[in-house]
Amino acid sequence: MKRIGVLTSGGDNPGLNPCIRAVVRMGIHFGLEMLGVRRGYAGLIDGEIEPMSARSVGGIIGQGGTILGTARCPEFYEPSGRRKALRTLNRLEIDGLVVIGGNGSLTGALELSRMGFPTMGIPSTIDNDVNGTDLSIGVDTALETIMDAVDKIKDTATSHNRAFLVETMGRNSGYLALISGVVGGAEMVLIPEVETPFEEVHRLIEDAYIRGKPHCIIIVAEGWKPGMEALAEQLREHQDDLGFSVRVTRLGYVQRGGSASSFDRLLATRLGAAAVRELVAGHGGHMIGWLKGAVALTPLEEAVAFQKEIDPDLYELAEIMSI
């Protein structure tokens, strides 16, 4: 292998820049020419590709976002889009591609590898829903952001004796909500993986009030049905029985921004470096993840086959801790 490209794709998250830096510098260490693809698969289709040097990734380890830009690219879902991307790779004589992103982006890497092009995936999404890795890059920092927000919400909730619904991101995964419920000391966690009827939420808020809790914090994963707004509306209709009055906060995109935590920088550096090493060793078609405290290779088709499950013990722990 002589030339390797790197791209970031899908939703951004803290840790992308440290990962790009690691990929580029490890490639240079191996004597490879490194190329950066702008705007994910969209840039691959349009040929927006530029040389990367050790200096071009200097000073980015502490920067949020991605210096390469990112995009969701419907054109790449089509075989014609993927053929265009492959033509760009061949025209520029690129021998391998590192794809940093979540499930959709890794599925793209799998498609390219099925077309015979060597790709290596790196899991990077705040949703933490990718198989073959205990943690994806960005999750730790997002959790720090959420925990900080929940601590602050708890201050105002306690002062006013209020119940708060706090919505976290995560698409169809309840991981962020569950962990932030445990570390933020929430009274309840609502996640897509567990069906919770309205009556149960109502009862819990009422009980918390009767037991003398000064606040009631409920973390709602964005994928939980019927959703935070619908729940808030129902609760407001029963305001008089609840004890607490209800307020709502959607944390939104703040969860995806900011400088990566030390854990995420280290994870990004390890996975970025290992991705290049494994690609050069001829292990394309895999994802490099972090399992039981070590880097681990998983075939891309396994990594994206189904959504990673949440830990039922943690869900139970969240309940026990909320008494």
Ligand code: F6P
């Ligand atoms: O996958 C990351 C994520 O932030 C999800 O948690 C969220 O549902 C989605 O992306 C939002 O996507 P977009 O950036 O396209 O609005």
